[in-house]
Each structure stands twice: as structure tokens, then as C-alpha cells.
Amino acid sequence: MINIWKTNKNKKILDNLDRDRLPLHIAIIMDGNGRWARQRGLPRTVGHRAGVEALRGIVQCCSQIGIKYLTVYAFSTENWKRPQYEIGILMSLLKEYIRLELKELHSNEVRIHVLGNISQLPKDVGEQVLKACDKTRNNKGLVLNLALNYGGRAEIIQALQAIVDDVINNNLSLESINEEVFANYLYTADCPDPDLVIRTSGEMRLSNFLLWQAAYSEIVVVDECWPDFKEESLLDTIRVYQNRDRRFGGIKKVEE
Ligand code: IPE
Ligand code: IPE
Ligand code: MG
Secondary structure (H helix, E strand, O other): OOOOOOOHHHHHHHHOOOHHHOOOEEEEEOOOHHHHHHHOOOOHHHHHHHHHHHHHHHHHHHHHHOOOEEEEEEEEOOHHHOOHHHHHHHHHHHHHHHHHHHHHHHHOOOEEEEEOOHHHOOHHHHHHHHHHHHHHOOOOOOEEEEEEEEOHHHHHHHHHHHHHHHHHOOOOOHHHOOHHHHHOOOOOOOOOOOOEEEEOOOOOOOOOOOOOHHHHOEEEEOOOOHHHOOHHHHHHHHHHHHOOOOOOOOOOHHHO
């Protein structure tokens, strides 16, 4: 595993972070692989391959600094609109990432979890993902949520369907439905809302990511394309987060 403490620069940034106020849950929209490749005159798929390398580094970094939950947006329900060739590469890269990393992730106590409808993924990819979830299910370290064939709207609809089903079958009363109950029907049941949502490559939109869960997340958009987002960039982003004033609709304590 790469040791992120090794460079003096990272050590300095880490020293500037408040280790007691790390975000509990970081969610990342890993965007800009295509542009990263285009800027270098390379095919988009080379950008996706470089994106996997960035993911490897960021997962290790989060695990080492003690982040409890990391959610990464790997494939959206809208990404099926892309050319078949690109979808195929994305799927095989995903499978390869899990295959190559599973042993190390497992030995680092990372628990892999999926957000999204994996029944629509190619069979071999779905099987690989389920195998990883199963193998790591009792791990106690970083929870790595892979948002795969994920869409916030689709997630809310499937939650609604499950709720209606429970109401019809008398497993749930209409009166008992509240925000907490609803959240338990989402893919992220048991996972706290993200404190920090990061989007790379400068686009200022959610693109159907965690629509319910990001209600009060701090959003940080960075200009770097995803393949350039390294440990140092993550630590910088956490520093930005720590300088934010989270009010959740209230007012600052000193003003009370
Ligand atoms: C993110 O990079 C990867 C996925 C959406 C799967 P993009 O492929 O969206 O890269 P850009 O936005 O075209 O640069
Ligand atoms: C969001 O990026 C989805 C993922 C990163 C997986 P997109 O590139 O698909 O989003 P848009 O099309 O720019 O909104
Ligand atoms: Mg994009």
C-alpha cells in the first residue's frame, strides 16, 4: 500500500487538518476522464484507465487517514447512453479493479458495498461485485460504496415501491413513514449522509447523485480531472471542508 505520510508535503497538509473533525462520509463524482484523455490526444478509454489508478490511490488514502465511508460514483443510470464500446471498457475496468484489488482491500479491512441496480450489469461484472461484497462483509474498516448503475431518482422510486409493498402487506403503517424510515429503504440504509461531496473537472451539478442524501452535504468542486485527483488533492479538499460553516438551517452558536 502507498504510504501517504511519506512525502513532506502530504505530512504538512495532514498536520493542518483537524483529525477530530474529518468528514465521516465522503462521496465523489469522479468526472473528467474523457477530457483528461482528450487534453493529451488520447482515446477516452485511456482516461478511464487512468481514472482507475486515481481511484486506487484515493481509496487507500481514505482508508489510511481513517475516513469511515467513501462513496464513489462509477457508473450512472444515464451512462448507458454512451457508445457500447465505451460502456464495455468501463465494465471491464471495473471488474479488473475489483479482481486486482480485492485481496489488498480485504486485508486492509475495507468493506465493499454497492449502490445501484446490479442486476442490469453484465453477468460476470455483477458476480465479481457480489463476490467482493460477500468476502468483505464483516470487515470493520472503511466502507467503500460503489455507485454502479446508480441514479438518485431510480433509487427513490425503488424505495417507494418497496414501501408501498410493505404497506399493502401490513408490514408498515402509513402513519409511521417519516424521513428516517424512508432513508432505510434507500441503497444507503445504515450509512450516514455524506458530509462532503466532491466533484472533479469543474462541472457544478449533481448529475443524479445521492439526491436524497446530499440535502445538507458540503459540495466542493475542483478543476482537476479525475485522473489528476491525487492524495494531496483529497487532503486539500478536506481542508476546504473543515473551513466551511455548516448550519443545517440554524444559526451560529455565538449569535444565539
Ligand atoms: C467520468 O468521466 C467517468 C464516468 C462517467 C464513468 P467522463 O467519461 O464523464 O469524462 P468527461 O466528463 O467526458 O470528461
Ligand atoms: C457523472 O458524470 C457520472 C459519473 C461520474 C459516474 P457524467 O459525466 O455522466 O455527468 P454529466 O453527463 O456531465 O452530467
Ligand atoms: Mg463526465
